[in-house]
Amino acid sequence: MKTTLIIIGLLLFYTSAAFCADKAAPMLVEKQHFTTKNFTTVSGKTITKVDIGWESYGKLNEAKDNVILITHYFSGTSHAAGKYKADDALLGYWDAIIGPGKAIDTDKYFVISSDTLVNANWHDPNVITTGPASINPATGKPYGLDFPVVTITDFVNVQKRLLDSLGIKKLHAVMGASMGSFQALEWAVRYPDQVERLIHVIGAATMDAWTVAALEKWALPIRLDKNWQQGDYYNKERPLDGLAATMLNITQDAMHPIIYNASFPNFNVLDQGALNDIRTLPQLSQTLATRAMARAKTQDANHVLYLVRASQLFTAGMQDDLTSALKKVKAKTLLLPATNDLLLRPENMQAVYSAMKTAGKEVEMSEIKGGWGHLDGIFSISPKAQLIRDFLKEESHE
Amino acid sequence: MKTTLIIIGLLLFYTSAAFCADKAAPMLVEKQHFTTKNFTTVSGKTITKVDIGWESYGKLNEAKDNVILITHYFSGTSHAAGKYKADDALLGYWDAIIGPGKAIDTDKYFVISSDTLVNANWHDPNVITTGPASINPATGKPYGLDFPVVTITDFVNVQKRLLDSLGIKKLHAVMGASMGSFQALEWAVRYPDQVERLIHVIGAATMDAWTVAALEKWALPIRLDKNWQQGDYYNKERPLDGLAATMLNITQDAMHPIIYNASFPNFNVLDQGALNDIRTLPQLSQTLATRAMARAKTQDANHVLYLVRASQLFTAGMQDDLTSALKKVKAKTLLLPATNDLLLRPENMQAVYSAMKTAGKEVEMSEIKGGWGHLDGIFSISPKAQLIRDFLKEESHE
Numbered sequence: 058m059k060t061t062l063i064i065i066g067l068l069l070f071y072t073s074a075a076f077c078a079d080k081a082a083p084m085l086v087e088k089q090h091f092t093t094k095n096f097t098t099v100s101g102k103t104i105t106k107v108d109i110g111w112e113s114y115g116k117l118n119e120a121k122d123n124v125i126l127i128t129h130y131f132s133g134t135s136h137a138a139g140k141y142k143a144d145d146a147l148l149g150y151w152d153a154i155i156g157p158g159k160a161i162d163t164d165k166y167f168v169i170s171s172d173t174l175v176n177a178n179w180h181d182p183n184v185i186t187t188g189p190a191s192i193n194p195a196t197g198k199p200y201g202l203d204f205p206v207v208t209i210t211d212f213v214n215v216q217k218r219l220l221d222s223l224g225i226k227k228l229h230a231v232m233g234a235s236m237g238s239f240q241a242l243e244w245a246v247r248y249p250d251q252v253e254r255l256i257h258v259i260g261a262a263t264m265d266a267w268t269v270a271a272l273e274k275w276a277l278p279i280r281l282d283k284n285w286q287q288g289d290y291y292n293k294e295r296p297l298d299g300l301a302a303t304m305l306n307i308t309q310d311a312m313h314p315i316i317y318n319a320s321f322p323n324f325n326v327l328d329q330g331a332l333n334d335i336r337t338l339p340q341l342s343q344t345l346a347t348r349a350m351a352r353a354k355t356q357d358a359n360h361v362l363y364l365v366r367a368s369q370l371f372t373a374g375m376q377d378d379l380t381s382a383l384k385k386v387k388a389k390t391l392l393l394p395a396t397n398d399l400l401l402r403p404e405n406m407q408a409v410y411s412a413m414k415t416a417g418k419e420v421e422m423s424e425i426k427g428g429w430g431h432l433d434g435i436f437s438i439s440p441k442a443q444l445i446r447d448f449l450k451e452e453s454h455e
Numbered sequence: 456m457k458t459t460l461i462i463i464g465l466l467l468f469y470t471s472a473a474f475c476a477d478k479a480a481p482m483l484v485e486k487q488h489f490t491t492k493n494f495t496t497v498s499g500k501t502i503t504k505v506d507i508g509w510e511s512y513g514k515l516n517e518a519k520d521n522v523i524l525i526t527h528y529f530s531g532t533s534h535a536a537g538k539y540k541a542d543d544a545l546l547g548y549w550d551a552i553i554g555p556g557k558a559i560d561t562d563k564y565f566v567i568s569s570d571t572l573v574n575a576n577w578h579d580p581n582v583i584t585t586g587p588a589s590i591n592p593a594t595g596k597p598y599g600l601d602f603p604v605v606t607i608t609d610f611v612n613v614q615k616r617l618l619d620s621l622g623i624k625k626l627h628a629v630m631g632a633s634m635g636s637f638q639a640l641e642w643a644v645r646y647p648d649q650v651e652r653l654i655h656v657i658g659a660a661t662m663d664a665w666t667v668a669a670l671e672k673w674a675l676p677i678r679l680d681k682n683w684q685q686g687d688y689y690n691k692e693r694p695l696d697g698l699a700a701t702m703l704n705i706t707q708d709a710m711h712p713i714i715y716n717a718s719f720p721n722f723n724v725l726d727q728g729a730l731n732d733i734r735t736l737p738q739l740s741q742t743l744a745t746r747a748m749a750r751a752k753t754q755d756a757n758h759v760l761y762l763v764r765a766s767q768l769f770t771a772g773m774q775d776d777l778t779s780a781l782k783k784v785k786a787k788t789l790l791l792p793a794t795n796d797l798l799l800r801p802e803n804m805q806a807v808y809s810a811m812k813t814a815g816k817e818v819e820m821s822e823i824k825g826g827w828g829h830l831d832g833i834f835s836i837s838p839k840a841q842l843i844r845d846f847l848k849e850e851s852h853e
Contacts (some may be wrong), residue, residue: 206731206733267712270739270740278679306672314665318664327774332768336766345668369729374726402712
């Protein structure tokens with residue numbers, strides 16, 4: 058009897074281990090490179106050559122009508138799911154919902170995602186982007202601040218060229234979180250006939266004064282760094298201290314105190330080192346500084362400044378009247394703000410929801426619950442998997 | 456009939472104008488100077504000579520038992536009510552509740568308030584404080600970072616010496632907002648037999664990891680400024696850019712989007728200057744920068760760093776166990792968190808309220824409503840005037 062139980066136990070163990078191993082086996086994805094020439098920005102400047110990276114999961118069908126575009130957030134990259142190599146430490150950020158049999162089912166859909174212009178992660182070997190750190194063909198040197206200001210619309214228009222190059226004329230859906238939501242909405246406003254569904258996560262439809270000021274706080278430390286040198290630091294010492302301070306700001310702004318405090322269970326306010334000398338930072342501040350510096354090292358400071366600017370200038374359709382911009386949307390829309398988001402607050406999405414409802418749009422909204430705050434849009438997306446799966450189905454409710 | 460109405464109207468107009476003029480006539484207050492020698496800090500260092508400024512409203516009675524101490528917030532000074540000169544632009548920050556016949560009635564109470572150690576406003580001619588910008592008697596030069604770390608307890612202990620010098624042995628009440636609430640609570644924990652009432656506004660009882668990190672974000676821009684020079688900038692160029700960035704952070708952290716957005720009614724996200732050149736900041740950012748620089752000019756950067764540190768190290772009684780610290784309080788306690796406070800969140804005060812209730816303390820709590828956020832503790836205090844007036848009455852509810 059005892060032996061039988063042990064055997065059953067072992068069988069169950071191996072079965073579950075095998076199951077887990079199977080579940081854990083990541084999709085392996087390959088980064089692709091797209092180049093386009095003479096790209097004209099919203100600000101009317103021409104970028105001679107644009108290179109961006111992209112990746113995809115699942116197969117493009119013959120009709121090329123099974124496409125879901127994923128647009129990435131401020132600090133993100135094209136890497137939404139899977140791994141580049143089996144031993145990568147991390148999965149793509151939305152791997153919980155993108156993959157075979159998952160909510161965004163790669164057995165059905167061709168999911169594609171690209172690095173934006175001025176992507177922050179310039180020093181990440183998997184990222185391909187064009188921005189102030191790129192070589193200006195006119196001078197043979199990095200653009201620096203001579204790179205034109207780019208907008209969310211420009212990000213979208215580069216993606217449009219990528220999709221055009223693949224012969225894709227229509228999107229089954231576009232989905233993005235945070236700055237990715239700006240792009241997703243911009244797709245639906247700019248190209249209403251090509252976007253069938255919009256999933257807008259922890260986002261906004263326009264910037265208010267509060268958010269523009271919050272974003273400015275991300276730019277300030279970089280500009281203060283003595284190594285920044287008005288953006289002319291290439292081949293010199295990088296403004297890493299300022300960039301690290303910016304990373305520290307971004308990290309905290311994207312979180313809620315609930316998870317923040319929980320993630321420092323050994324925090325002790327009575328910090329003897331900090332009490333004894335002003336030059337010794339509290340242990341917590343030292344930890345934060347170390348982590349922020351590690352993040353800073355993969356990023357380019359000017360690229361972050363350009364991302365701040367692109368975000369600060371965002372308003373759907375780049376037009377004065379938000380309501381009339383929203384009226385252009387033809388996509389069936391799902392708004393997923395996060396209840397505890399302190400950065401892009403859910404109250405603002407309530408107004409967008411109401412405006413779209415009033416305009417007769419097919420829109421639904423559901424709040425993501427969680428303790429992460431803004432980051433619940435990434436880390437707490439799983440409870441919305443069924444909602445997303447249903448939303449993506451061909452059958453319209455109309 | 457018409458003439459009569461006009462005359463009545465004019466009479467009413469002049470009466471109300473006279474009434475307003477009377478109401479508006481400020482208390483004139485005089486800044487006083489207190490000096491104490493050989494002050495030993497919590498960190499065990501001795502400051503040879505401490506100078507602080509103070510002011511008072513109302514008269515100290517013969518028994519010296521009508522004293523209400525007001526402790527100031529991070530960016531504040533002793534100037535809680537009245538004006539120094541009739542033509543001062545601004546009244547003291549709680550003038551709405553401190554004065555003859557007001558909630559804190561200066562016809563009854565002797566209200567006293569002092570500048571803290573390391574007060575931020577070093578360049579404000581009305582402020583008297585001791586900190587890193589003060590001359591170190593040992594060297595004849597400003598202390599800079601050789602000034603010892605000081606804590607909220609030290610602020611309280613300097614106030615204690617001031618009150619001792621006036622022969623005051625007991626406080627009818629101590630009241631403070633934000634960092635002032637830390638001091639007020641610390642009074643009640645350290646000197647329980649001398650504090651009869653505690654009014655704790657938009658405050659906290661201890662720092663969590665979240666708040667320590669938020670405070671670190673106020674220190675970072677100063678340390679990044681190339682002129683900061685490890686705090687050794689006296690008689691050189693001041694680190695005003697970093698300090699201004701810090702002011703910008705503090706201002707936004709103390710506000711809520713409701714009032715922030717309302718205060719920029721002409722905000723336009725489609726900022727042509729910002730779209731055309733990365734070097735041109737959005738108009739809003741320029742406005743914020745100008746205001747922040749004006750504030751920075753009255754402050755000392757090192758003093759702000761020391762205030763950050765004092766706040767980061769705060770926990771009631773400077774002891775590990777908050778519950779046992781709160782048990783020491785004998786004062787009847789009124790907690791006034793602000794509903795929309797994003798900096799020192801009202802949830803934390805709910806825990807303090809419960810802990811004090813459980814310990815059998817006489818404690819009540821009432822939330823301040825408003826759109827300012829943290830600053831509701833200053834700007835929206837009037838609706839709590841009657842509550843405060845009643846709370847201060849001699850009659851105990853026990």
